[in-house]
Each structure stands twice: as structure tokens, then as C-alpha cells.
Amino acid sequence: MIEIDDLTKIYGDATAVDHVTMTVETGTITVIVGTSGSGKTTLLRMINRLEEPTSGEVRINGESTLATKPHLLRRRIGYAIQGHGLFPHHTVARNIGAVPQLLGWERDKIRARVDELLSLFSMEPAAFRSRYPAELSGGQQQRVGVARALASRPDLLLMDEPFGALDPIIRARAQDDLRRIQRQLGSTIMLVTHDMEEAIRLGDMVAVMDGGKLVQYATPAEIIAEPATPFVAEMVGDVERPLRLLSLIPLSELVEDGEAEGAAMPAGASLRDALAACLWTGRSAVPVEKDGATIGRVTFAAIRARAELHA
Amino acid sequence: MKVGTILRPALVLLLLALVLRPEWFAPVFAPLAPQGAPVIYERSSLLSLSLSHLGLVAAATAAATLIAVALAIFVTRPAGAAFRPLSRTITNMGQTFPPVAVLALAVPVLGFGAGPTLVALFLYGLLPIFENTVTALTTLPPATMEAARGIGLNRWQRLLRVELPLALLVMLTGIRLSVVIALGTATIGSTVAARTLGEVIIAGLLTNNTAFVLQGGLIVGLFAVLIYDALVQLEAWLARRTGTS
Numbered sequence: 001m002i003e004i005d006d007l008t009k010i011y012g013d014a015t016a017v018d019h020v021t022m023t024v025e026t027g028t029i030t031v032i033v034g035t036s037g038s039g040k041t042t043l044l045r046m047i048n049r050l051e052e053p054t055s056g057e058v059r060i061n062g063e064s065t066l067a068t069k070p071h072l073l074r075r076r077i078g079y080a081i082q083g084h085g086l087f088p089h090h091t092v093a094r095n096i097g098a099v100p101q102l103l104g105w106e107r108d109k110i111r112a113r114v115d116e117l118l119s120l121f122s123m124e125p126a127a128f129r130s131r132y133p134a135e136l137s138g139g140q141q142q143r144v145g146v147a148r149a150l151a152s153r154p155d156l157l158l159m160d161e162p163f164g165a166l167d168p169i170i171r172a173r174a175q176d177d178l179r180r181i182q183r184q185l186g187s188t189i190m191l192v193t194h195d196m197e198e199a200i201r202l203g204d205m206v207a208v209m210d211g212g213k214l215v216q217y218a219t220p221a222e223i224i225a226e227p228a229t230p231f232v233a234e235m236v237g238d239v240e241r242p243l244r245l246l247s248l249i250p251l252s253e254l255v256e257d258g259e260a261e262g263a264a265m266p267a268g269a270s271l272r273d274a275l276a277a278c279l280w281t282g283r284s285a286v287p288v289e290k291d292g293a294t295i296g297r298v299t300f301a302a303i304r305a306r307a308e309l310h311a
Numbered sequence: 312m313k314v315g316t317i318l319r320p321a322l323v324l325l326l327l328a329l330v331l332r333p334e335w336f337a338p339v340f341a342p343l344a345p346q347g348a349p350v351i352y353e354r355s356s357l358l359s360l361s362l363s364h365l366g367l368v369a370a371a372t373a374a375a376t377l378i379a380v381a382l383a384i385f386v387t388r389p390a391g392a393a394f395r396p397l398s399r400t401i402t403n404m405g406q407t408f409p410p411v412a413v414l415a416l417a418v419p420v421l422g423f424g425a426g427p428t429l430v431a432l433f434l435y436g437l438l439p440i441f442e443n444t445v446t447a448l449t450t451l452p453p454a455t456m457e458a459a460r461g462i463g464l465n466r467w468q469r470l471l472r473v474e475l476p477l478a479l480l481v482m483l484t485g486i487r488l489s490v491v492i493a494l495g496t497a498t499i500g501s502t503v504a505a506r507t508l509g510e511v512i513i514a515g516l517l518t519n520n521t522a523f524v525l526q527g528g529l530i531v532g533l534f535a536v537l538i539y540d541a542l543v544q545l546e547a548w549l550a551r552r553t554g555t556s
Binding site: 048050072073075076081082085086087088089098099102132148158 | 452454455456457458459460461462463464465468472473476477553
């Protein structure tokens with residue numbers, strides 16, 4: 001559990017972060033979203049003490065971060081940033097193994113961990129281990145950056161716009177990968193972004209920052225359905241709201257008995273995908289399948305009714 | 312590249328021959344020597360002059376590298392940032408002083424011999440190394456430096472594992488410039504009795520013997536070209552090896 005307690009950062013006479021208090025549960029992804037200058041990055045950087053708070057404190061599993069020297073604290077907290085920040089003069093293996101090496105792990109253990117992480121990120125260890133960052137594509141560099149942050153199995157992983165430098169297709173894949181790996185490892189992740197779409201897609205919880213203040217901290221569904229302030233509503237975008245909401249709900253929630261024509265969709269797909277399929281192919285319902293077997297259908301009318309619940 | 316593979320060994324052989332078997336070149340230089348004067352410099356062996364010349368350059372450059380890099384590291388830390396303009400001024404002054412003036416000023420203090428030459432070469436070598444190192448250390452990729460802090464490297468680890476290795480190539484370029492300047496400048500050292508290849512050139516100038524001047528000049532020139540080339544190769548190899556090209 002990460003407890004952020006009344007955290008404040010003042011630069012001269014500007015307040016970058018203004019008395020923020022929030023609690024992050026272990027094993028979840030929390031996305032901090034806001035515009036430039038909202039204080040979201042400063043908030044994140046105060047957690048691993050790249051910035052020292054003016055007042056307030058952060059506790060990780062009950063222990064204050066002020067109790068440890070900053071560089072020792074940072075070895076326990078993973079850190080991944082936009083533009084990956086890999087060491088260009090070190091191989092992929094040395095980059096990923098950087099923190100375990102600082103922590104004094106044995107060579108064999110580091111090597112095994114590097115291979116494990118490369119496999120986890122769908123990169124063949126034998127092919128990538130001894131390459132240099134300059135020899136990788138942008139998406140691969142980004143994955144190595146996240147692998148480095150995860151290498152020592154940190155209590156917490158901080159990510160500052162980690163997908164900001166990627167093109168939309170690679171970004172979507174990277175987000176899916178992160179989600180899958182986070183579920184698999186049970187990591188606790190705090191991620192900063194300016195992109196509400198990314199926040200809704202990735203977050204178990206979403207924290208919206210504006211002018212240094214935490215204006216709403218809630219589940220993605222709540223943020224969309226009940227924005228706490230006009231600013232949050234603007235971030236979500238009025239036109240996008242119904243679609244964003246539908247994107248959070250899996251087909252399995254609305255599945256009903258009955259037949260439908262056309263290609264089946266997996267039960268884990270979102271209502272937004274089903275809506276798009278209905279509109280695009282002119283169908284009034286789509287079949288739903290699970291593990292290869294058709295389990296029923298989702299109708300256009302049901303999707304519409306679900307969206308209207310929040311109207 | 313193809314030119315280099317032929318030219319490089321040819322120049323090395325020419326240099327070796329000039330230093331080790333100068334008598335082979337007697338027919339070539341003979342027309343340039345005054346009537347009845349010796350064609351080939353024989354007052355001391357060209358090999359020992361060359362070694363002493365290179366030794367002076369190596370010692371001066373090593374000292375200049377040590378001081379310039381240490382100074383550059385100091386002024387790029389937060390604690391030393393205030394000294395950056397001052398240290399720039401000092402190293403620039405080293406460069407603006409004519410080497411002859413340094414020799415003239417150093418002789419009364421250090422006496423004749425290698426001492427004043429070392430001082431002049433050292434002062435001359437500081438600037439390129441210092442400037443290049445400062446530039447390299449202040450233009451490191453920001454994301455890499457941020458990540459280095461973020462994953463928990465302390466100041467020393469950041470300097471030794473990230474900053475200096477990444478700055479190495481640009482530093483080497485500065486060292487290369489210093490070495491080449493020093494190779495040429497060292498010849499002047501012979502005016503105050505330092506044992507360098509300048510001895511041959513000065514002997515030629517004093518006796519109007521163009522053969523000597525050409526001999527000394529050719530050897531110094533070939534050393535400069537070949538050492539410059541070797542350092543360029545070293546930089547290219549390092550760039551490939553560290554993936555920073």
C-alpha cells in the first residue's frame with residue numbers, strides 16, 4: 001500500500017503540488033492524469049524523491065520514504081520514463097540488469113532474470129541480450145526501459161509518460177503488454193499521462209490533477225459517469241463519454257441467449273467494439289463466444305440501454 | 312578507406328626508414344645541402360631524438376588530460392558551477408600565450424632542458440581537452456541522466472558509469488587535438504635545449520642546410536599525421552564498441 005499524505009511542493013511562489021492525499025492499493029495500476037503544469041509529474045517524482053517534498057510524506061507499506069537515503073530508496077522503486085532513458089553504451093542485458101547489479105545480486109541470478117524479462121516482453125533473449133539500445137526499434141527500446149524498471153521486483157513501479165514517444169499502434173500494444181504483465185506479476189504501478197484515453201484504458205484507479213490539486217480520485221467508470229468538476233468533464237470529453245464508458249464494459253456483462261449473424265466476438269471485448277461492429281456491418285446483434293464456443297449474443301438495443309443508464 | 316589501407320602502411324614504412332636508416336635518403340637530400348656540408352644529421356641518433364620528442368609530448372598531454380578532465384568534472388558539478396567562467400578564462404589564457412613566450416618565461420625558473428618545454432606543452436594542451444570535456448559532460452542525453460538518477464545510482468556511480476563513458480568520445484577528440492598541437496610545438500623546445508626533433512630543424516636553420524630542415528620537418532609531420540590517424544581509428548572503434556556512434 002502506498003500512502004501519499006498531504007504532499008506539497010512549492011517552487012518560489014508557485015505551488016506545483018497542493019496538499020495531495022491519496023492511497024494506492026497494492027497490485028493495482030493508478031493513473032495520474034492532467035494537463036501540462038498540473039503537477040502530476042512533480043507528484044510522481046516526489047514519491048522516489050527525485051524531488052524533495054516541501055511538506056507532507058509518502059509511506060510505502062507503512063514505512064516513510066524519508067527514512068531511507070534517496071538513491072537507496074530509488075533502487076526499490078522501479079522508474080520508467082518517456083524516451084526510455086536507456087544507457088546507450090550498455091547492452092540490453094546490462095541495461096535491464098542495472099538495478100539488480102546495484103543491489104548486489106549474483107551474476108547467474110541477474111542473467112536468469114534478464115532472460116525471464118525479455119521473454120515476458122516477447123523479445124527472444126538470445127537475439128536481444130547483447131544488442132545496444134541504438135540497434136532496437138522505438139517500441140523495443142520502450143519495452144527494455146520498462147523491463148529495467150521491473151528487474152529487481154520493486155515494491156512500486158513509477159512510470160512518467162512511458163508511452164509518450166510511441167506511435168499510436170505501438171502504443172496500444174505497449175499498453176496491452178503492460179496490463180498483461182502487471183496482472184501476471186501483481187505489480188503496483190503509478191503512471192503519469194496527459195491522455196485520458198490511456199488513463200481509462202490502463203487504470204484501476206484514475207487520479208485527475210488540475211493546478212496542483214487532486215480534483216478527483218476514482219475508478220475510470222466513476223470518472224466518466226460522474227466527473228467531479230467541469231475540468232474533469234472536459235478531460236473526459238462530452239462527445240466521447242458514452243463511448244469511453246462502453247469501452248470499459250465487457251460483452252460478458254450484457255450477453256443474453258439467442259442467435260445472431262456474422263462473425264462472433266470474444267466475451268472479453270468491450271461494448272464499444274460490439275457497437276462499432278453493429279454499426280459497420282448493419283447488424284442488430286453480434287454473437288459472443290468464449291473459449292471457441294458461442295455463448296449467446298449482445299444486441300444493439302441492449303448496448304444502447306446500457307449507455308442510457310448514465311444519461 | 313581503400314586509400315588508407317595502402318597509404319597507412321606506406322607512411323609508417325617511410326617514417327621508420329627516415330628515423331632508423333637516414334643514410335638511405337642521402338641521394339634525395341643531397342641537392343638541398345650546401346656544398347661540402349653533411350647531408351644527413353648525425354650529431355645524435357634520430358631514433359633517440361624521436362623517442363625523447365614523443366616522450367615529452369606524451370608526458371605533457373597526460374598531465375594536461377589529468378588536470379583538464381579533473382577541472383571539467385569539478386566545474387560541471389553543482390558545487391563547482393560557479394568556477395566555470397574562471398576556469399575557462401585560465402585555460403584560454405594558456406592557449407593565447409605564445410609558446411616561445413612561455414619558454415622564455417620558464418627558463419629562468421626551471422633552467423634549460425625539458426622542463427620549460429613540458430610547461431609550454433602542458434599549458435597549450437589544456438584548452439582543447441577542457442573545452443571538449445565540459446561540452447561533453449553538459450550535453451549528455453537528459454533522459455539517460457534522469458533515468459540514471461531514477462534507478463538509484465549515486466553521484467559517483469553516475470559519473471563513473473554513465474557520464475564519463477558517454478563523454479569519452481568527445482574527450483578523446485580534445486586529446487587528439489592537444490597531441491597534434493604538442494607534436495608540432497615541441498620542436499620549439501630545442502631552442503632551450505630540450506631534446507626533440509626540433510634540434511635537427513634548428514641545426515639546419517643555423518647552417519643554412521635545407522636538407523636538415525626537411526629531414527626534421529618530415530619526421531615530425533609524419534608522426535603527427537600517423538598519430539592523428541591512429542587516434543581517429545581508436546575513436547571509431549570505441550564508438551562502434553559502445554554503440555554510441
